[in-house]
Amino acid sequence: xxxxxxxxxxxxxxxxxxxxxxxxxxxxxxxxxxxxxxxxxxxxxxxxxxxxxxxxxxxxxxxxxxxxxxxxxxxxxxxxxxxxxxxxxxxxxxxxxxxxxxxxxxxxxxxxxxxxxxxxxxxxxxxxxxxxxxxxxxxxxxxxxxxxxxxxxxxxxxxxxxxxxxxxxxxxxxxxxxxxxxxxxxxxxxxxxxxxxxxxxxxxxxxxxxxxxxxxxxxxxxxxxxxxxxxxxxxxxxxxxxxxxxxxxxxxxxxxxxxxxxxxxxxxxxxxxxxxxxxxxxxxxxxxxxxxxxxxxxxxxxxxxxxxxxxxxxxxxxxxxxxxxxxxxxxxxxxxxxxxxxxxxxxxxxxxxxxxxxxxxxxxxxxxxxxxxxxxxxxxxxxxxxxxxxxxxxxxxxxxxxxxxxxxxxxxxxxxxxxxxxxxxxxxxxxxxxxxxxxxxxxxxxxxxxxxxxxxxxxxxxxxxxxxxxxxxxxxxxxxxxxxxxxxxxxxxxxxxxxxxxxxxxxxxxxxxxx
Amino acid sequence: xxxxxxxxxxxxxxxxxxxxxxxxxxxxxxxxxxxxxxxxxxxxxxxxxxxxxxxxxxxxxxxxxxxxxxxxxxxxxxxxxxxxxxxxxxxxxxxxxxxxxxxxxxxxxxxxxxxxxxxxxxxxxxxxxxxxxxxxxxxxxxxxxxxxxxxxxxxxxxxxxxxxxxxxxxxxxxxxxxxxxxxxxxxxxxxxxxxxxxxxxxxxxxxxxxxxxxxxxxxxxxxxxxxxxxxxxxxxxxxxxxxxxxxxxxxxxxxxxxxxxxxxxxxxxxxxxxxxxxxxxxxxxxxxxxxxxxxxxxxxxxxxxxxxxxxxxxxxxxxxxxxxxxxxxxxxxxxxxxxxxxxxxxxxxxxxxxxxxxxxxxxxxxxxxxxxxxxxxxxxxxxxxxxxxxxxxxxxxxxxxxxxxxxxxxxxxxxxxxxxxxxxxxxxxxxxxxxxxxxxxxxxxxxxxxxxxxxxxx
Numbered sequence: 001x002x003x004x005x006x007x008x009x010x011x012x013x014x015x016x017x018x019x020x021x022x023x024x025x026x027x028x029x030x031x032x033x034x035x036x037x038x039x040x041x042x043x044x045x046x047x048x049x050x051x052x053x054x055x056x057x058x059x060x061x062x063x064x065x066x067x068x069x070x071x072x073x074x075x076x077x078x079x080x081x082x083x084x085x086x087x088x089x090x091x092x093x094x095x096x097x098x099x100x101x102x103x104x105x106x107x108x109x110x111x112x113x114x115x116x117x118x119x120x121x122x123x124x125x126x127x128x129x130x131x132x133x134x135x136x137x138x139x140x141x142x143x144x145x146x147x148x149x150x151x152x153x154x155x156x157x158x159x160x161x162x163x164x165x166x167x168x169x170x171x172x173x174x175x176x177x178x179x180x181x182x183x184x185x186x187x188x189x190x191x192x193x194x195x196x197x198x199x200x201x202x203x204x205x206x207x208x209x210x211x212x213x214x215x216x217x218x219x220x221x222x223x224x225x226x227x228x229x230x231x232x233x234x235x236x237x238x239x240x241x242x243x244x245x246x247x248x249x250x251x252x253x254x255x256x257x258x259x260x261x262x263x264x265x266x267x268x269x270x271x272x273x274x275x276x277x278x279x280x281x282x283x284x285x286x287x288x289x290x291x292x293x294x295x296x297x298x299x300x301x302x303x304x305x306x307x308x309x310x311x312x313x314x315x316x317x318x319x320x321x322x323x324x325x326x327x328x329x330x331x332x333x334x335x336x337x338x339x340x341x342x343x344x345x346x347x348x349x350x351x352x353x354x355x356x357x358x359x360x361x362x363x364x365x366x367x368x369x370x371x372x373x374x375x376x377x378x379x380x381x382x383x384x385x386x387x388x389x390x391x392x393x394x395x396x397x398x399x400x401x402x403x404x405x406x407x408x409x410x411x412x413x414x415x416x417x418x419x420x421x422x423x424x425x426x427x428x429x430x431x432x433x434x435x436x437x438x439x440x441x442x443x444x445x446x447x448x449x450x451x452x453x454x455x456x457x458x459x460x461x462x463x464x465x466x467x468x469x470x471x472x473x474x475x476x477x478x479x480x481x482x483x484x485x486x487x488x489x490x491x492x493x494x495x496x497x498x499x500x501x502x503x504x505x506x507x508x509x510x511x512x513x514x515x
Numbered sequence: 516x517x518x519x520x521x522x523x524x525x526x527x528x529x530x531x532x533x534x535x536x537x538x539x540x541x542x543x544x545x546x547x548x549x550x551x552x553x554x555x556x557x558x559x560x561x562x563x564x565x566x567x568x569x570x571x572x573x574x575x576x577x578x579x580x581x582x583x584x585x586x587x588x589x590x591x592x593x594x595x596x597x598x599x600x601x602x603x604x605x606x607x608x609x610x611x612x613x614x615x616x617x618x619x620x621x622x623x624x625x626x627x628x629x630x631x632x633x634x635x636x637x638x639x640x641x642x643x644x645x646x647x648x649x650x651x652x653x654x655x656x657x658x659x660x661x662x663x664x665x666x667x668x669x670x671x672x673x674x675x676x677x678x679x680x681x682x683x684x685x686x687x688x689x690x691x692x693x694x695x696x697x698x699x700x701x702x703x704x705x706x707x708x709x710x711x712x713x714x715x716x717x718x719x720x721x722x723x724x725x726x727x728x729x730x731x732x733x734x735x736x737x738x739x740x741x742x743x744x745x746x747x748x749x750x751x752x753x754x755x756x757x758x759x760x761x762x763x764x765x766x767x768x769x770x771x772x773x774x775x776x777x778x779x780x781x782x783x784x785x786x787x788x789x790x791x792x793x794x795x796x797x798x799x800x801x802x803x804x805x806x807x808x809x810x811x812x813x814x815x816x817x818x819x820x821x822x823x824x825x826x827x828x829x830x831x832x833x834x835x836x837x838x839x840x841x842x843x844x845x846x847x848x849x850x851x852x853x854x855x856x857x858x859x860x861x862x863x864x865x866x867x868x869x870x871x872x873x874x875x876x877x878x879x880x881x882x883x884x885x886x887x888x889x890x891x892x893x894x895x896x897x898x899x900x901x902x903x904x905x906x907x908x909x910x911x912x913x914x915x916x917x918x919x920x921x922x923x924x925x926x927x928x929x930x931x932x933x934x935x936x937x938x939x940x941x942x943x944x945x946x947x948x949x950x951x952x953x954x955x956x957x958x959x960x961x962x963x964x965x966x967x968x969x970x971x972x973x
Contacts, residue, residue, distance in 0.1 A: 018643060021759040046714050048707035049687035052642070053653040060643045061654045061692060063762065065706045066776075067680070069769035070718065073737065130743055138736070146740055153744045153770075155751045155763060163754070235689060246801040246839055248846035337839045338846040351690075357651055360624035361912070470644035470654050513756050 007485060010478035014172050016509035017475040020059040022160040022186070022468050027056065027231055029075070031191035031224065036113060037083045043075040054352075054461075055235050059468040072153055080148035084141050091144070098140045103131055107147075115156040116192060117178040117201075127151070160186060163513050173512045177201035184215055184502065187466050189224035190231060209503060216502040220495055226272060229494075233271050236461045238352060242267070242329040248338035252411045254300060262297040263328040263412060269311040270327060280493040282458050283449040286323040286353075287442070290315040301328070301413055319414045322445030325349075325405065328412030335410035340378050342402025349401045353448060354432060355457035358394045377418045379403050400428035404444045455492055459483045462494075466501040479504035555784070555889045556674075557925050557953055558819050558898040559666045561634065561828035562880065563697060564873040565836035566853040567909035568595060568918045572867045575608055575934045582608070582934045595870040598878040602922060605881065605895060607973070608934040609919040613907075615941040615965040617914040622652055622693075625912025629905030630834035631693040634661035636943040636961030639693065640702055643758070655693065656703045659961060662946040664700055667826040669955045675776035678826040679818055681715060681811040682708030683804060684838060685830040695833040704765055708830050712793035712810035719818055720790060734777045741774045786887035786894060787821035790814050805842055808876055816883045820894055829880075831873065834905045843868050853909025866909075877902050881922045898923040899949060915939060928952035935972045941965040948973035 024032060026044035033039050048068050052061030064072075087095035092109065093102035107127050111119040119127070127147055134143035151157055160182050164173030175183060178201045185193040200206045200215060219225060234240045242264050247255045269292035274284045292311040293303055306312035315321075324330055334344040350356050373381055382403075386395045404427030409415045416423055425440040434451040438444050448454050463471050463483060471480060482504045483497065490496020501507060573595040575582035584596035584603065599606060614629065620638025622628045631639050635657045642654025663678055671677045680698050685708045688695040698706040709715045725733075748767040752760050793810035796803055808831065815827045832838045832849070839848040845865050847855070856863040880900060887894035900922040907916035919942075924931050929952050937945070946960040948969040959966040 020643070021755065021762055023762075046711060048709075050707065051687060051689045052692045053644075054690040056689060058654055059762075060758075061656065061703060063704045064766040064769045065700075065704075066677070066769045066772045067707065067709060069766065069773050073741070073773065076740075126743075126746075130739075134736075134739070142736075146736060149740045150743045153740065154747045155744075155766070156747065158766075159751075159763070161751065238690070244797075244799050244801070246841060248839065249841075250846055336851050337848050360651070470642065472644060511756075513754065513759075 007478065007481045009481035010505070014505040014509040015475055015478050016172060016505045016511060017467075017472055017479060018060075018469055019162070019467075019506075019510040020469055021162070022057070022059045023062060023064075023158055024160075024186075025050070025056045025190075028186055028190045031189070031227070033075075033079055035191050035194075037079060039079055039082055041078070041082070043079055044071075047071050047075075053464055053470050054238070055465050055468075057465065057468045058470070060470075072158065073149075076149040076152035079152060080145040083148060084145040087141060087144065095140075100128065100132065103144070103147075104128055107131075111151065113192070113198070114151045115154070116160075116182045117156075162510060164510055171512055172509050174207075175508060175510055177204060177206045180206045180212060180508075181215075183507065184212065184219060187501065187507075188216060188219045188228060188498065189222065190228040191224055194222070209508060212502050212508065213499060216499045220498060226276065229275055230268055230271060232462070232465050234267075236352060236465070237267075237324055237330060238348060239264075239267055239327070239329040239333050241333045245332060246337060247332070247411055251338040252409075255411045258296055259300050259411070260329075260332070262294055262300075263332060265294070265311050266292050266297060267324070267327045267329040269313075270324070273313065274323070275494055279491075280495050282455055282492045282494070284323065285494070286325060286449045286454070287445040288323045289321050289442075291321055291327065297328070316414075320407065320440050320442040322441040325445050325448075326408060326441045331405065331408045331412035332410065335412075338410065340402075340406060340408070340410045342378065342382055342399050342406065343395065344402070345405050346398030346400070346402035349444075349448070350398060352461070353457055354451070354453050355460050356397075356431065356453075358397050361391075361394075374419055377406070377421050377423065379406055379424055380421075396428075396430055400430070401444065403427045404438060405441055407440060455487060456484060458492075458494070459487050459497060462497055462501060463506075466498075467506050476506060479506035555892075555897045555926070556672065556822060556825050557670050558825045558827075558894070559663060559670065559925075559949070559953065560815065560819070560826075560880075560898060560900040561663050561697075562831075562877055562900060562902045563633070563829065563904070564831045564870070564902070565834050565905060565909075566849055567904055567906035567913065568870050569856065569863065569867050570610070570908070570916060570918070573870065573918055574610060575603075577934075579934050579936075580932065593864070593867050593871055595867060596874050596920070597871065598875040599881070599920070602878060602881050602885075604932045605885075605922050605924070606933075607921040607929060607931055609921065609945065610916065610934075610936055611939055612917045612919055612937045612942040612945055613939045614914040614917060616943070616962050619962055619964070620658065621655065624651060624691075624694075625906065625914070626835040627651065627691060627693040629912065629914065630695070630697055631657045632961075633903055633905045633942075634663060634697050635659050635699060636662065636941070636946055638962055651691065652693065653690065656705070657693075657699050658702060659699075660701050661697060661699045662949065662960065663698055663826050663828055664706070665946070665950060665955075665960065666953050669950065669953050670825045672825065673775075674822055674824050676818075676824040677772065678706070678828070679715075679719075679815070679824045680706050680708040680828050680830070681712075681815060682710040682830045683808045683811060684799060684801070684832050685710055686799070686833065688833060694835050697830055698828055700765075708828070710807075711798045712807055712814060713795055713798075715811070715814050716790065716793050719814065719823055737777055738774060741770055741777075745770055745774075784820060784822050784889065786889055788817060790817040801839060802841060804838060809879070812876070812880045812883065816880070816887065816894070819884070819898070820887045831876075840865070840869050840872065843872060845869075850909070853906075857910050873902075877920065877922070884923070892926075895923045897926050899925045899929065899952065901949075917942060919945065925949075925952045929973055933972070935970075937970065937972075940967070940970065944968065944970050945973070 026047040029044040030042045050062045052058040083090055091106050107124055131143050131147050134146045162179040164176050181193045181197050181201050185197055205211050242260055245260050278284050290313050292313055293306055294311055295305055298305050303316050334348045335341045382399055386392050386399055404425055406423050407425045428437050429435050433453045434447045438447055483500050486500025487497040575584055576586055577583055584594055584600045586592055614632050616632045617628050621641050622639040637659040639652055639655055640658050641652055644654050667678045696705045752763050790813045798807045818824050835850045837848040837850045839845055849869055852862050852866050856866045884895035885893045902920040904918055907913035943961045943966045950957050951969050958968055
């Protein structure tokens with residue numbers, strides 16, 4: 001990368017844009033605790049939900065309430081209690097003869113892992129002093145536990161603190177080496193660095209753009225990257241609500257928690273397969289003719305039983321699949337409890353895939369959706385509603401996209417009729433770079449896959465996730481251009497986009513911290 | 516059944532410690548009240564339900580001081596406020612308040628603005644990105660604190676918790692934070708609700724049985740840890756740029772508040788009793804919605820009765836609530852129905868039933884607060900419970916006919932048993948009146964431009 005000539009939007013001086021201080025999300029907290037202690041109890045499960053702009057890691061909207069501070073305290077207490085159950089595993093010495101020298105060594109080694117940088121001498125002395133006081137009062141084990149609680153509630157654990165190199169002065173600085181290790185690990189893994197990544201700043205090997213790229217490529221091969229990818233997709237593709245979804249028992253008598261859970265497994269398996277086994281492209285994400293089913297889901301979808309246990313890949317005949325567009329979880333979430341919701345499906349495509357947000361309904365107008373009519377299809381009812389000129393301007397942007405997915409009912413199941421009437425799955429794309437009529441999910445997927453707007457939108461969504469903020473078209477013009485070029489050069493493979501995200505001004509630099 | 520805790524001590528915020536030991540009577544400072552109500556604390560509770568109402572089925576019948584919620588000519592008709600008939604002497608029914616703030620500031624979506632402005636009575640603000648495509652403020656917030664926090668400022672005293680936020684499936688909409696949160700300390704300082712009643716119980720009540728010596732030790736340990744952590748925060752704060760410093764500062768404030776709650780020793784009130792243990796339940800399951808709500812209300816009443824806090828809120832779902840009322844046999848969801856009621860009689864009846872159900876819940880809360888005796892009166896007498904909504908009419912997203920019901924008189928400061936037509940007055944002025952009833956000397960709240968002053972009727 002970077003050898004293809006200058007990017008027009010970029011000048012000689014790097015323009016990193018805003019770089020708000022990041023705090024570990026609940027997802028990152030749990031993963032970090034697991035990596036630090038092997039503790040898989042998900043202590044952050046009860047943290048308050050937080051986020052904005054569609055993502056849980058938007059650093060600029062999140063804040064810590066007193067409830068949240070209390071949850072941090074309780075989590076630190078329970079993690080520390082479990083971690084000190086086996087002092088031998090935690091400390092670098094015989095737990096029967098723990099002296100201050102042992103604890104001092106432990107603080108150096110473990111402190112560096114918890115705070116993701118070496119402790120300075122003053123910090124080390126303070127923690128050791130704190131330990132000694134606590135040991136006098138409560139004994140060794142409890143004192144170690146209290147030191148852990150302190151480290152886990154410290155801003156140096158909970159936040160990703162960055163200052164850049166101390167010498168910086170000119171308004172924009174390169175992110176420091178330890179800080180870069182942390183940036184990489186929380187972006188690509190949603191967790192702390194591993195030993196290899198920690199070794200890099202120690203050896204001064206994260207100082208160049210190429211070294212950052214090499215680490216990124218290595219890291220994408222690790223299991224943590226898979227978990228992060230799924231975590232991003234459930235937010236971007238807005239299907240997390242499949243967990244615990246309720247469908248109307250009269251409309252969907254065979255739908256229950258087991259099917260919802262299977263649809264969650266289906267979409268996870270599908271995305272993992274596209275990214276890691278297939279070619280990883282946006283095109284595959286939007287057009288793949290296969291999905292994954294287990295026995296129960298195959299029966300629900302009226303597909304042949306899979307050949308093996310668990311989720312099995314299947315390419316059905318006689319029906320059109322189009323990647324994530326026809327994933328049961330997405331279709332069931334973007335629907336009403338008792339029927340489809342073409343507007344919601346169309347809005348999803350516009351907002352999440354095209355990054356264009358239609359205006360809201362004007363205030364004080366009657367927003368009457370079409371009445372239930374047992375002698376009409378959902379589409380026919382919504383078409384009448386779209387005749388109103390006050391509504392049609394915006395609804396023409398959404399409804400006809402949703403109509404193209406009408407061959408899937410409100411629970412994500414393939415259908416060819418509704419109320420005894422044949423489904424009309426013709427649709428229309430308006431206000432995009434791939435405008436025009438289409439019929440059905442497969443054509444919609446193929447059309448979107450050929451859209452530059454969609455590819456740019458995917459890059460934008462990842463920008464927001466990777467950098468924990470919404471883009472600024474001015475300040476981030478260079479980074480966005482760098483991203484798009486990297487994505488395009490990588491054949492629109494999501495994995496190449498992830499590497500490109502580590503190569504931008506926004507990732508490699510930050511504004512100097514004003515005194 | 517609740518059990519009295521007159522022989523127990525109280526440990527705040529000590530989830531997890533549950534060692535029962537007998538207590539010394541001397542360690543049980545109960546505040547004595549000579550029978551009057553003047554020295555009982557004042558409380559404020561917010562009760563939110565979404566998507567507007569059906570006015571002609573919500574409105575009382577009769578006159579301002581003599582009204583009923585049941586139509587004598589048509590007693591079989593389901594009327595929304597009928598469950599409150601036994602309590603009407605303790606109520607102020609307020610119709611036609613307006614969110615005049617909706618015509619000010621950025622934003623435009625009725626649910627975003629409705630929810631963000633409901634308790635703040637203020638404009639929305641754009642986020643740091645300046646991104647406000649059409650009406651949505653994906654990283655935006657509110658311009659000022661919500662009324663519950665403003666009242667807490669006046670009445671919280673030294674209670675362990677300045678306020679407590681409870682939710683029933685009040686899940687965050689990641690893309691539209693504004694539609695799913697209602698309590699704010701200030702811009703970008705949101706107070707998320709606790710949706711899990713068992714977690715709330717553990718936080719507030721689980722340690723009532725703890726050994727005082729254990730309690731003292733645990734508190735000392737926590738204080739030492741938080742002190743140490745606080746020093747890290749202070750040192751870091753000094754080195755950060757302005758916007759990062761604000762984030763870290765507000766985190767440190769939360770830690771200081773937590774420390775404060777560990778040091779605040781004060782007695783229990785007479786009405787304090789152990790609430791029911793909610794038990795582990797799937798609090799996000801739709802069918803558990805009524806059960807979770809009931810558990811949360813139980814906790815709210817006892818948190819107030821024990822003076823753990825004086826300000827609480829209960830957020831049923833979110834603005835644009837998509838909860839299907841399966842337990843009433845409904846197939847569509849609340850938000851979906853709110854847009855269908857005008858041309859579908861069946862759905863209209865179901866929507867009335869949804870709002871009637873919320874009135875039943877409000878009545879349950881009011882009843883429970885009446886059952887807590889405080890001096891010559893009850894917990895309800897010393898409180899105001901405010902039922903609010905982010906819309907007037909769910910179908911049109913109307914900002915002009917927002918239904919409010921107040922219960923309780925804040926210790927006689929508000930004359931109850933009345934039905935008031937606010938005739939489009941800004942809801943800011945209701946909050947000015949409430950702040951005054953709680954003892955604040957204010958003429959405006961929220962966006963001052965739309966304030967006239969306290970409502971003369973209150």
